[in-house]
Every structure is written in C-alpha cells, then in structure tokens.
Amino acid sequence: MENRNWSDLPLELLATIAESLGIIELLSFRSVCKDWSSASATASAQIESSKEAWFLVYGESPTCECLLVSNSGEKHSIHIPDLIGSSTTCLASTHGWLLLFQNGGSIFFFCPFSRAKIHLPKLPFSEITDHVATFSSPPTSENCVVAVISRSSESEELEVNMLQRGADAWTNHKTSCPLAALGAVKGAAFYEGCFSFFDSVDKLVRFYVESQDWGFFRLAVAPREKRPPEANGLEFIPRRKQFVSLGMDKRLGLSEDVSISTCGTQVSFCNVDEVLFCETIDAAESSKTSHLKGVWIQPRFFQVSPTQSW
Structure with a gap:
C-alpha cells in the first residue's frame, strides 16, 4: 500500500x-x-462553546506571553502582542470576542486566538476607571449594540455610552442614581433589547435600548425552577468572587506580591444564563511588585476580512 x-x-x-x-x-x-x-x-472551535468559560491572563509580562487556563485546569502559554502592556484593558467579554480599550480612547473588538480586529469609533473619554461594558451580539452581527457604563462608588450619577452597529458616534445617556439604588457596577449582561448592570450586592439597573428608559431593581436570586414563569430568562444567576472560589491564584501560581483585576462575562451553561462579575484581587503582601489583568472568555476562533468595519 x-x-x-x-x-x-x-x-x-x-x-x-x-x-x-x-x-x-x-x-x-x-x-x-x-x-x-x-x-x-x-x-471556529465551536466545541468549546458548550463548556464553561476559560481564563486568560494578560498585561505586564517580561516574556510577552499570555496565560490561558482551561476549565479543566490545563495551562497554555500564548503569544498575543495586542494584550501585552499596561495600556490595554478588556472592558467586556462575550460571544468569544473581547472589547479592548487603549489609553487615549481607542476601542476595538478582538479575538485573541485569530487576532481578528474590528475597530470602533473612539470613546468620548481617554481614560477608564470604573467602567464596565457588554454588547448584545457578536460584532459581525448587523444588530450589535455596545454599552459602556460608568459608576464609581462615590458618584450619584450613572452614565452609559452606547453605540449601534454602523453608527459613527457614541450616544450618551445619564440618570440620577443614589448609591442606595446601585453601588459600583461589577457585572453586565444583555437580554431581549435590555442591558442589565449589577452591583456587588443585590442591586441592578436596566437600560432599554429602544425606549432609552432606565429601571432600578433588587436582584432576587432563586433557583431557576422556583422562579415565576414571567421571570424565566429575565434574571441571571450572578457568580461573584469566581476567581477566589475557584482558587485561581493557586492555579495560576501567583505569588503573594501580585495583584490582579479581572473582566467578567455572560455565559449560558447547561441552559442557565450566568454573569461572571469583574473582580479586583489585591496582593496579600503590602508591597506589591506587579499587577496583572485577566478575563473570562469562551475560547472561540473567528476570522474577519481585513477590511471589516463597524
């Protein structure tokens, strides 16, 4: 033969x-x-879409390497130049895409495994502090909408900058929001024309894309089977302190002088909609030597045309 x-x-x-x-x-x-x-x-590595999110560490790295940790705990070193350095921060992660912000206001969608990029119009601010974002659908979808919310722990005002596919400028929406109604935003999700933003306790605010109205709620977390029929699909199960509960510091081998900030994501796993929150994990030692960034991501492989535009 x-x-x-x-x-x-x-x-x-x-x-x-x-x-x-x-x-x-x-x-x-x-x-x-x-x-x-x-x-x-x-x-597109769609086989991974049925699994829980993986964790990607990026930021300061003398070797210019990022670290990817699978949901089974396997670690892989990956060279992703766009994610190295302190000037790039991930604002959102969903549908296998990251939404990256760079100092100066530059913002773009990025698939870290194929290096595919889709650039967006510059944001109306040049630095980020307590900003959290999400988007309604993959950036290649004609009905994709992006929302970036800003709410510090001391401000009485809530601000959302929104961008619809094909638009060349962001629209700004503000509302008065007492601290008792919502703390600092730590999680975000989208469902049926509505952006939901969660604080670290039990409050959430919704922004309705079409009517541009706001709604304030207290999050009632209950098992899915015990929710009233009208609540099915409207509530998400929040997963706070995911980094800590999974012992990611030990899995990553982080020393006690390293701090890390994470970007959450929205995932559907076993027919349950979940929101993984953003977190900040301070170094155990008082004198930290480095600060890393991490993001929860569904590892997918997407390619777009080099001329793909928003």
Missing part, C-alpha cells in the same frame, strides 16, 4: 477535521502548513 503525506489529504477532509477541534488543537492544526491553515478557514 502506498503511503501518502499528511499534507496530501483532501481539503474537504481537512476542513471536516478542523471543525471538530477545540481551540488549542485548532491553533496547532493551523500552524502545520499553509494548506492546513487554509482548510480550517471556517473552523
């Missing part, structure tokens, strides 16, 4: 294999040769 080189496999077969791979295997598959990379052009 004649032996054939792996590089001679039919492209149709290669494409079928690529579609069945997870993100790490897909990245390795694509690096074999040009033919294998071309054959996997439509592969």
